[in-house]
Amino acid sequence: MAEEKVLNWGICGAGKISNDFCSAMMTLSRYEREHKITAIAARSQEKAQKFADIFEAPKAYGSYKDVANDPDIEIVYIGVIHTEHVRLSMMMLEAGKHVVCEKPLAPTWQECKKVLDYAKEKKLLFLEAVWSRFFPVYDAIKDEVNSGNLGDISMVTTQFCIPIMSVERLCRKDLMGGVLLDIGIYCIQFACHVYGEMPEKIIATGSLNEEGVDEDGCVILLYSGNRKASLVYSGKTASGNNTATIMGSKGQIFIDDCFWCPKSVKLTDTTLENKIPEGPSPYNFYNSGGLRYEADHAFKLIRSGQLDSPKYGYKDVEMIHKIIDEISKQIGLKY
Amino acid sequence: MAEEKVLNWGICGAGKISNDFCSAMMTLSRYEREHKITAIAARSQEKAQKFADIFEAPKAYGSYKDVANDPDIEIVYIGVIHTEHVRLSMMMLEAGKHVVCEKPLAPTWQECKKVLDYAKEKKLLFLEAVWSRFFPVYDAIKDEVNSGNLGDISMVTTQFCIPIMSVERLCRKDLMGGVLLDIGIYCIQFACHVYGEMPEKIIATGSLNEEGVDEDGCVILLYSGNRKASLVYSGKTASGNNTATIMGSKGQIFIDDCFWCPKSVKLTDTTLENKIPEGPSPYNFYNSGGLRYEADHAFKLIRSGQLDSPKYGYKDVEMIHKIIDEISKQIGLKY
Numbered sequence: 041m042a043e044e045k046v047l048n049w050g051i052c053g054a055g056k057i058s059n060d061f062c063s064a065m066m067t068l069s070r071y072e073r074e075h076k077i078t079a080i081a082a083r084s085q086e087k088a089q090k091f092a093d094i095f096e097a098p099k100a101y102g103s104y105k106d107v108a109n110d111p112d113i114e115i116v117y118i119g120v121i122h123t124e125h126v127r128l129s130m131m132m133l134e135a136g137k138h139v140v141c142e143k144p145l146a147p148t149w150q151e152c153k154k155v156l157d158y159a160k161e162k163k164l165l166f167l168e169a170v171w172s173r174f175f176p177v178y179d180a181i182k183d184e185v186n187s188g189n190l191g192d193i194s195m196v197t198t199q200f201c202i203p204i205m206s207v208e209r210l211c212r213k214d215l216m217g218g219v220l221l222d223i224g225i226y227c228i229q230f231a232c233h234v235y236g237e238m239p240e241k242i243i244a245t246g247s248l249n250e251e252g253v254d255e256d257g258c259v260i261l262l263y264s265g266n267r268k269a270s271l272v273y274s275g276k277t278a279s280g281n282n283t284a285t286i287m288g289s290k291g292q293i294f295i296d297d298c299f300w301c302p303k304s305v306k307l308t309d310t311t312l313e314n315k316i317p318e319g320p321s322p323y324n325f326y327n328s329g330g331l332r333y334e335a336d337h338a339f340k341l342i343r344s345g346q347l348d349s350p351k352y353g354y355k356d357v358e359m360i361h362k363i364i365d366e367i368s369k370q371i372g373l374k375y
Numbered sequence: 376m377a378e379e380k381v382l383n384w385g386i387c388g389a390g391k392i393s394n395d396f397c398s399a400m401m402t403l404s405r406y407e408r409e410h411k412i413t414a415i416a417a418r419s420q421e422k423a424q425k426f427a428d429i430f431e432a433p434k435a436y437g438s439y440k441d442v443a444n445d446p447d448i449e450i451v452y453i454g455v456i457h458t459e460h461v462r463l464s465m466m467m468l469e470a471g472k473h474v475v476c477e478k479p480l481a482p483t484w485q486e487c488k489k490v491l492d493y494a495k496e497k498k499l500l501f502l503e504a505v506w507s508r509f510f511p512v513y514d515a516i517k518d519e520v521n522s523g524n525l526g527d528i529s530m531v532t533t534q535f536c537i538p539i540m541s542v543e544r545l546c547r548k549d550l551m552g553g554v555l556l557d558i559g560i561y562c563i564q565f566a567c568h569v570y571g572e573m574p575e576k577i578i579a580t581g582s583l584n585e586e587g588v589d590e591d592g593c594v595i596l597l598y599s600g601n602r603k604a605s606l607v608y609s610g611k612t613a614s615g616n617n618t619a620t621i622m623g624s625k626g627q628i629f630i631d632d633c634f635w636c637p638k639s640v641k642l643t644d645t646t647l648e649n650k651i652p653e654g655p656s657p658y659n660f661y662n663s664g665g666l667r668y669e670a671d672h673a674f675k676l677i678r679s680g681q682l683d684s685p686k687y688g689y690k691d692v693e694m695i696h697k698i699i700d701e702i703s704k705q706i707g708l709k710y
Contacts, residue, residue: 190613192611194591194609194611194612195536195591195609195611195615197534197607199532199620201530201627203624243578243580245595245597245603247603255601256529256603258603258605260578260580260593260595266582266591268591270593270605270607272530272532272605274529274530274622276527276529276624277530277623277624278525278526278623278624278625278627280530280620280622280627281620281627281629283616285534285616287536287609287613287615289538289611289612289613290613292536292614292615292616
């Protein structure tokens with residue numbers, strides 16, 4: 041069956057997130073039939089080879105360009121530093137590859153749009169890897185929101201506080217550091233997931249470090265019909281109580297710590313557990329095994345010829361990055 | 376010993392909160408030696424008598440004035456509708472009684488100040504009954520905040536969402552309805568408990584109903600040194616996940632549902648449980664047994680001649696009501 045043709049992946053970046061993505065992908069029950077890690081590229085040949093050995097990838101490249109030039113590769117996962125996301129995405133699309141690129145694609149909607157427009161023009165899949173959206177429990181949340189079980193939903197809250205400002209990259213402006221693009225985006229995507237539209241008003245606060253990147257923020261999103269969302273994120277604190285709630289007139293949904301990759305979700309009548317298997321290479325980030333859903337989703341989209349994801353597609357990227365633009369403007373964040 | 380002389384209470388109001396206060400007070404181990412419910416007053420003699428029978432109070436009055444005139448009464452608990460708080464407080468102070476008055480004392484700081492100034496002038500205790508502050512776990516929270524265990528505290532969050540807009544009184548402007556004064560005040564007192572100073576900036580949102588009282592709100596408090604608090608409250612939703620967190624660079628405190636009268640608090644190294652006994656008359660509100668701490672605190676203050684509470688004193692009433700004033704102004708709430 042043509043739909044089951046193996047997807048040959050090129051992986052750009054041999055760092056922590058690429059490790060987790062590959063390890064998680066290999067836990068998919070249909071991995072052997074649907075996915076193959078064909079090549080790894082890193083900034084050094086040695087680093088790429090070491091990564092290739094772990095995941096039994098046949099090729100290791102010391103240059104990202106080699107991935108673009110490899111005719112065996114159908115899709116590229118981009119897990120490199122933020123500042124390279126747009127350039128590598130464009131390079132891979134130009135070479136005719138589908139792309140899954142880590143978030144944030146770019147610091148502004150305008151730059152994101154360039155990539156999306158080019159993917160559309162080339163008739164290729166482009167997926168910004170907001171991995172939360174591909175968790176099956178996120179579908180269950182959406183179904184519950186749409187079911188009417190909660191009555192009128194008027195309040196959403198999220199909290200994402202982890203000590204990432206201790207990571208050097210996050211403190212630096214030249215590396216697109218700061219928390220809005222790194223963790224705030226998860227709070228924003230959650231509110232967008234529930235309300236599915238642009239807020240009418242955005243009220244943002246955020247503190248900049250000496251270099252001018254933001255270290256924390258409290259944001260209020262005001263939607264039509266007096267609906268609200270309150271977002272809290274910080275890179276300056278120890279790990280917090282990183283839950284989310286959706287509150288309606290008849291009930292609530294509670295998404296347990298960590299809400300962006302939840303292990304359990306309390307719906308009106310039931311609690312969903314989301315158990316994720318260990319991968320062949322230990323994960324670096326919390327519950328990273330959930331990256332498997334992203335790989336699975338990319339396969340299904342491509343094999344069904346659907347190039348705009350219904351879970352996190354063009355309109356979602358636009359909504360989220362337009363909110364980021366407005367928050368950036370209000371807090372004086374500029375790269 | 377003079378310090379143990381029984382405190383003779385007059386109770387104004389025979390409603391739900393007065394029931395809970397009396398029932399909770401009677402669970403104090405030293406109740407018989409320290410407290411006596413001497414008289415109950417309600418708007419009707421019949422209602423007062425019914426209440427007096429439950430609590431074995433020797434006197435029942437159909438008028439609040441009778442409480443003021445009763446020479447046996449040393450302290451008055453005011454548990455009547457918000458709009459009567461100032462008038463009755465002034466009446467009781469004028470008659471030389473100490474006063475514990477339910478929150479909110481008044482919709483504006485200016486009106487609160489009148490009562491506090493008069494209490495000072497008369498050398499009587501006046502306690503606005505923000506009962507959270509008298510819970511022993513709130514002392515433990517404060518100690519932990521001051522201990523340095525959490526490192527630099529930069530983020531505080533609270534959430535208080537319950538379906539109180541279904542209560543008619545809360546929807547009406549002439550009865551001082553709305554959520555800011557009823558439940559928002561608990562979120563505010565919590566932030567004040569942690570930071571202990573006025574915020575430098577207040578950003579408030581809140582939706583007014585057709586009568587002009589507020590139904591929900593998201594508020595951001597910005598403190599010196601880039602410290603923040605995010606407050607969420609709503610009377611339009613089903614009961615939410617009403618927790619609070621205090622986040623520092625080294626650790627966090629998590630205050631379990633319901634944060635304003637918690638049954639447990641997670642500190643850095645320990646979890647404190649706050650078990651509260653059942654009272655002789657069933658409680659109407661969640662964990663109301665905690666009102667016992669308020670009565671206990673009033674006794675200790677009066678018998679030690681301390682008329683400004685170190686747990687919730689004049690400066691606290693001022694801070695909290697000045698924040699309420701600013702939020703009211705921003706959202707267009709006016710009684």
